Amino acid sequence: MTVRYGARPPELRRNREVEATATPIWSQALTAVWETDPEIIAAVLPPPLAPVEGQPTVRCTITIVQMPVGPSFGAGWLGVRARHGDVIGEYPIFMPMTTEQSVIGGRETYGEPKKIADVRATRDGDVVEGVIARMGFPLVEIRGRVVEAREPYELDKRDFWFKLLPAADGNGLEDDGWLVYGEKHESARVHDGVDGDIVLKDSPLDPVADLVVRRVVDINWTERASSQVGVPIARVPAADLTPYMHQRYDDLSVLGKGAEK
Numbered sequence: 001m002t003v004r005y006g007a008r009p010p011e012l013r014r015n016r017e018v019e020a021t022a023t024p025i026w027s028q029a030l031t032a033v034w035e036t037d038p039e040i041i042a043a044v045l046p047p048p049l050a051p052v053e054g055q056p057t058v059r060c061t062i063t064i065v066q067m068p069v070g071p072s073f074g075a076g077w078l079g080v081r082a083r084h085g086d087v088i089g090e091y092p093i094f095m096p097m098t099t100e101q102s103v104i105g106g107r108e109t110y111g112e113p114k115k116i117a118d119v120r121a122t123r124d125g126d127v128v129e130g131v132i133a134r135m136g137f138p139l140v141e142i143r144g145r146v147v148e149a150r151e152p153y154e155l156d157k158r159d160f161w162f163k164l165l166p167a168a169d170g171n172g173l174e175d176d177g178w179l180v181y182g183e184k185h186e187s188a189r190v191h192d193g194v195d196g197d198i199v200l201k202d203s204p205l206d207p208v209a210d211l212v213v214r215r216v217v218d219i220n221w222t223e224r225a226s227s228q229v230g231v232p233i234a235r236v237p238a239a240d241l242t243p244y245m246h247q248r249y250d251d252l253s254v255l256g257k258g259a260e261k
Contacts, residue, residue: 024187024225027075029063030121030130032142032198033217040211041080046244048179048236049082049091049160057081058211059090060140060198062121062130065102074098074119076132078140078208082160084179084233089158093247094206096132096139110230111163111180113248115206128194128221135255137203144196144219154187161230164241166249173238173245181231190223204254 038056045051061077079092096117097103106112117134126146132139159182165174196219202209 024185024227025065025067026223026225027063027065028121028123029061029222029224030123030128030142030194030219031059031061031222032196032219033057033059034198034213035215035217036080036212037214041082044080044093044211044244044247045082045091046162046236047240048234049084052081052083052088055081057217058213060132060142062119062132062140062142064121073102074121075102076117076119076140078132078211079159080211084160087158087181089160089181091160093211094208096134096206107248110182111161111178112159112182113161115248115250123221128196134203135205135250137205138201139203139206139208140201141199142196142219144194146192146221147195148193150191150193150220152188152191155185157184157186158182159184159228162236162241162244163232164238164245166245172242176238177236177241179233179236181233182228183231184226184228186224186226188222188224190221192221194219194221205250205252 034057036056036058038051041051041056058080063075064072065075066072076096077092078094079090082089082091092113095112095114096119097114098119103114103116106114115134117132119132121130128144128146130142161180161182162177163180164177167174198213198216200209200211200213
């Protein structure tokens with residue numbers, strides 16, 4: 001008799017999350033980039049991250065990921081341009097996912113700020129739409145029409161993640177966190193420009209509306225393959241990260257305030 005919850009031998013201790021994301025995975029994605037106020041960028045960045053001078057941009061990508069095994073899932077990404085010293089990248093604030101598996105692996109392995117949500121991206125001819133909603137609140141709507149075919153592309157880019165562990169007694173973190181570089185490679189076989197609109201809506205749990213749209217930089221639709229590798233870079237004092245923990249953990253008490261009035 002084999003007890004499957006028992007200890008596994010070395011040959012079965014594979015991290016399938018790392019294996020899956022280190023090889024190219026195809027997806028369809030609707031992306032919007034916009035400028036916001038520089039002080040908004042500065043406010044959301046935990047140290048040691050800092051704004052990139054002259055680039056107060058926010059990016060939101062709404063993706064349908066085609067897994068090689070199992071069903072596809074919806075994946076969202078919303079974050080800001082940032083730097084760590086002289087290293088430029090993006091800092092994700094909100095990464096909504098439609099499945100438990102896609103949330104747990106990214107949060108625990110890499111430190112990605114993932115949450116379960118409703119994430120949808122569709123294309124019907126030249127009409128495209130992307131929607132993110134969570135806990136009964138509509139959050140992001142991107143709608144438009146494809147107006148141009150662009151050149152395919154291939155690029156390397158970087159995310160800044162913070163890997164951390166909340167304290168068991170509810171007070172801050174168990175220990176200092178880690179700054180992790182998410183080194184990504186992306187290649188697009190379809191890259192279309194979109195004429196459209198971005199609507200951000202308010203929520204007490206996921207206040208994306210605070211990342212106000214001042215000027216739309218670009219909206220595009222892609223079919224692309226992407227891969228990533230996580231690289232731990234430096235320890236980050238718990239005291240620096242604790243004030244920003246609310247970005248990834250819900251305080252459900254705010255949902256009861258309206259009922260108490």
